[in-house]
Amino acid sequence: VGHVIQQLIMATVPSTRPEPTWKHAAVRGALLTGEYGTIPLPELVVDQILDYAEFWDWISTESHIKQAIRDSRDAYLTLPIPDWQPRVKPRKLRLECESHDQGWSSYPANKGTYRGSWTWGDLTVVDETGTEIVKTDRVYTNIHARDEYQSHEYEVSCGHPLLRELTPGRRLILSLNARFPGWTNYVRFAKMTLFHV
Numbered sequence: 001v002g003h004v005i006q007q008l009i010m011a012t013v014p015s016t017r018p019e020p021t022w023k024h025a026a027v028r029g030a031l032l033t034g035e036y037g038t039i040p041l042p043e044l045v046v047d048q049i050l051d052y053a054e055f056w057d058w059i060s061t062e063s064h065i066k067q068a069i070r071d072s073r074d075a076y077l078t079l080p081i082p083d084w085q086p087r088v089k090p091r092k093l094r095l096e097c098e099s100h101d102q103g104w105s106s107y108p109a110n111k112g113t114y115r116g117s118w119t120w121g122d123l124t125v126v127d128e129t130g131t132e133i134v135k136t137d138r139v140y141t142n143i144h145a146r147d148e149y150q151s152h153e154y155e156v157s158c159g160h161p162l163l164r165e166l167t168p169g170r171r172l173i174l175s176l177n178a179r180f181p182g183w184t185n186y187v188r189f190a191k192m193t194l195f196h197v
Contacts, residue, residue: 024050058194059194062189064188066188067187069177069184072177076174077173078173079173090194092195093155095154097191098187101144101146101147101183102184105145115144119178120177121177122135123139123154123173123174123175124136125171125172136162172192
């Protein structure tokens with residue numbers, strides 16, 4: 001089945017059209033109708049094949065705005081959850097972020113480690129009124145007293161509380177945190193990608 005999906009991807013998706021929705025719909029449609037010499041498959045089977053192969057559709061948002069948070073918490077990036085069809089289910093969430101702290105501290109023994117680092121990011125799901133539904137704290141932490149940007153990645157799969165709560169109308173928010181006077185969380189890029197079936 002894997003080679004059939006790969007052939008369908010190559011045959012139906014021009015390299016100049018990387019839009020995920022178009023790719024997913026083209027491959028799904030080809031498996032359902034039996035295009036390109038395949039046997040038409042039932043919808044339930046096609047959906048299971050694509051899910052098992054992790055050939056998922058996705059939505060994403062990103063920001064390249066430089067921001068500095070000092071001794072506080074502030075939202076940096078928001079991913080609104082669209083009004084999906086009832087059968088759409090989140091499968092994986094990926095966060096990418098580039099940030100660093102102020103580059104100094106009064107604790108030289110912690111420099112270059114994660115110990116005693118008071119700058120980090122967290123993810124929160126909120127409803128239409130802004131009420132917090134679920135929060136995952138410290139999805140990334142900056143290295144203590146390093147003023148060079150670091151690349152952070154965080155990923156969760158189905159079953160995680162964040163994914164269970166991502167329903168239409170809700171929003172996923174990346175917040176930047178810095179605690180205590182002198183601590184600053186600098187960010188220059190973040191991207192959230194939500195994969196779904």
